[in-house]
Amino acid sequence: MLHTAYHRSFPALLLPACCKTRVVMAPFGAIPPHSSRPDGLFLLLFTLCVLCGEESHARRILVYPVDGSHWLNMNVLLRELHQRGHALTVIRSSTSWYIPQNAPHFSSITVSLIHASRVEDPGYMAGFLQRNLDLREGSVWAFIVLHWEVLTMLSEAHQSSAEMVRLILENATLVEELRDTRFDLMLTDPGFAGGAVLGRYLGLPMVFNVRWITNADGHFAIAPSPLSYVPTIGSFVSDRMTFANRLKNLLHYGIGVYLDLVLTRPLYQGVCEEFLGPDTNVYQIIQGADLWLMRVDFVFEFPRPTMPNVVYMGGFQCRPAQPLPPELEEFVQSSGEHGVVLMSLGTLLGGLQPQISEVIASAFARLPQKVLWRHLGAKPSTLGNNTLLVDWLPQNDLLGHPKTRAFVTHGGTNGIYEAIYHGVPVLGLPLIFDQMDNMVRMEARGAGITLDVTLLEVDSLTQALRDVLDEQKPYRENMRRMSRLHRDRPIEPLDSGLFWIEYVMRHGGAAHLRTESYRMPWYAYHNLDVLALLLGSAMALLLLISVTCRCLFQRLCRVRKVKQQ
Template sequence: MLCLQAVLLLVLWAVPESEGGRVLVYPVDGSHWVNMHVLVKELHARGHEVTVLRFSTSWYVKEHSPYYTSITIQQDTPQNLESQEFMAGFLRRSIEIRKKKIPLLSSLGLHLNLFHLLDKDQKAVARAAHTILEDQVLIKRLKEANFDLVLTDPVLPAGVLLAHYLQLPLVLNVRWISSGEGHFAIAPSPLSYIPQLFSHFSDKMDFLQRLQNLFYHALSLYIHQVISNPPFQAVCDRFFPEGVDTLSILLGADLWLMRVDFVFEFPRPTMPNVVYMGGFQCRPAQPLPPELEEFVQSSGEHGVVVMSLGTLLGGLQPQISEIIASAFACLPQKVVWRHLAGRPSTLGNNTLLLDWLPQNDLLGHPKTRAFFTHGGTNGLYEAIYHGVPVVGLPLILDQHDNMVRIEARQAGIVLDVTTLEVDSLTQALKDVLNEQKPYRENMRRLSRLHRDRPIEPLDNALFWLEFVMRNKGAAHLRSESYRMPWYTYHNLDVLALLLSLAAILLLLMSAICRCLFQRLCRKRKVKLQ
């Protein structure tokens, strides 16, 4: 008995002491919550206490969960990104605009449609932030909870303002901010080889493309200054001291957990407090449900094609669905299609329609040969992880830019939804499925590179989250550039001084030369007399 007690004491002594932290999570709904939920589950698994702020209209963020405690904020109407109906309407308008024959009008229409979406969303989120900060009962409850940090997604930056108000360390689960790609806010971003959002360029740009890239950068500044920032600046002016703005709070974050892997993203400069966790949601495939496994196995040597439009967009317009169904019917492969709209009349016997599918598990199945996707980052990282080549049908927002990155690696083919035809889609699918083409091997190479790392992305993210908890922040990793005025950051004041000194020197030399010349002229005149 004494021996057993001694062994137990030895084991307890050998196990490192673990003290769970308290994390306040302010998420964004839809596909953004899908990857935030991965972090929430892992924080819970490591013994941390997680509290999630959610709205009563939330689409994906559930009130009850075994992984977190929720605080529900009452809201009359859902935000646009929480409404599948609104996003379906946004998609429909975007496709109709893209069908216009005049490129300039099409581009203008797409931007106006985007501005309308952003304007409504940012105003709604700013109102929600105002409601939260004004609720002193809620604020008192949050302060008394003694949270160690706030974890939020800054694409809708209400959580950023809340963290600043509570004076808590701030960790961002980020790829996008309200005006574009997150790197452009925090790191040097030369426009000569770093493409802006909506440019649809790779990192190899000719002169005309670099000129266009500059335009898209100006567009992102317009979005920030005119559309995204004003509603939140009004909240800052109401609740914070003079001079505080959303961007400065954002840049003051302790840690940026960036959903990026440079196997997928183009190389670029970065900063010490940016931690990369691209593909952190990916995992080895689990067994499929028996009925689905039976369908997949029935494909024989031809294998399976998986199609999904992700969490935000469940279905397409009927005429597009008919084209896709016809193309699938031409394939020898079996097809598993996540489709929420009506059954297409041209659907072949080889295609299975599902309201939901285990995407990661299907992509990791040995029978899967290709992935037909809209180009969302979650799905693309899963395709990279499992080495499955892609046919992309980008629809809205960042999806086309995502597919440009896959196309640049020759790991997939991009199609235009406005010119989609049965023949072109069938040919694209056959090309990607063809072992003689480079797509499968290139995607397998990306998969090997993505998996060849000293630490898993999720473990890396959790280490740094816990680092911030242990050390009450990570200010030593944060550049102080965000505190500088823009003219100081770009050394324009120093340049102005140097130019002024040079101008003074030139003027002084000019005056001296003029004096000497005048004196010389007077001497000559005296001699001539």
């Protein structure tokens, strides 16, 4: 159930960034405690900021994020936009998992919800991942049960997204406030389409912080995507496909489109028809975005066709390593020349089933390296003296430490890009969603090994770890090469993303970069009407020739008969 109440919170008011100087403005009429009159330097800086050109003018940005790990990426952008002086307003639900109601770098509008979708419940997600591992070891029926739960969970999440945007649009007071604020931009993640629908309703230029849309990789919505060499999510194939791979890829794509048509789009269609008109659908709204900030780097992703309004900023959240806490630094330094192995399966799943943890602990105990393992379950009985269990670890800083030799990961996108950035080879234990697809890409680059976490054995896991750690094997050098390629660019991906966000705001959109193909009916997009005309014309011509030849032949036969008589 949903309520129409909402709450706003505001940070300190910031003036626009100007001449590399940012000023925090005190409340009107306030005077610094050390002076009885405004400081002359303050007035000078204020005047310079006011007189600055259009390019440094602060803008108002409406942000409609997706929760969970998607928010971690979005928040990196928001902090930088705030530092540049832009005013940010974030729309969040009262059941939000990661998105805070009060933050120093944005104001918030909290929409009250009674029941969150299960995707927004960390406890449910942790339990779901555990059930996922249990069912993967079971029968065909267990496989069906697992995928049915995934579909149900995603359907509920999209239902919640659609209902939340309906709630906002039905609130006339809130809509009027949003219009009166005169936002310059909608920044959203189209993994769930509520933000795109609201941005279309308000008539705002839209920028997507995106990798996935409602049913696939974001590229599939706007760019040609030949299935002969562009893998779709869940197919687990690379861009070098055999006939069987191409068949598998085509079937997965077809299933994804079908599920999107019958499960996802109808959930938003009622909102679209009620507030945007009967000829509008959510897929067209997504395709109409001005700019796509794609969290992709082709050092990692397979090459594919793209469009002018796609800006690539894969790895934009990565940063140089910071010093470790003293206790961790002491442990890392104690590893000597052998170095350290890092293991983390993300924020949702801190621990595995006891039998799997025992296997992993046994394999780690056979290594000469020290091991840092983020593990929240019971301590394995086979844990070696070389392994330290922790509740939390600074993943980026550890990956950037010179003694880190390998990374055991579930294959999440953020962790993969951090490993690429720091040049650390990976051993993947993918669990769900896009993690297997990510590890397929790492294996194709020769920078990692993938194992099925439900089929782990001590000997095979130990051998895989030794292979990844072995300097004579190609994994470390391949990952270092990827790191060099990833870092060798004319502009940092975060700076590129920020530039293009401000570009869209300066020019009120970027329609000149956007193809208009999304306005075309499907048959026109594929030129089926043209092909039908040409085919029809050819058939008509052939029919005409056939009829003409038949008439001539019949006439010739009559003439010959007359002559014979």
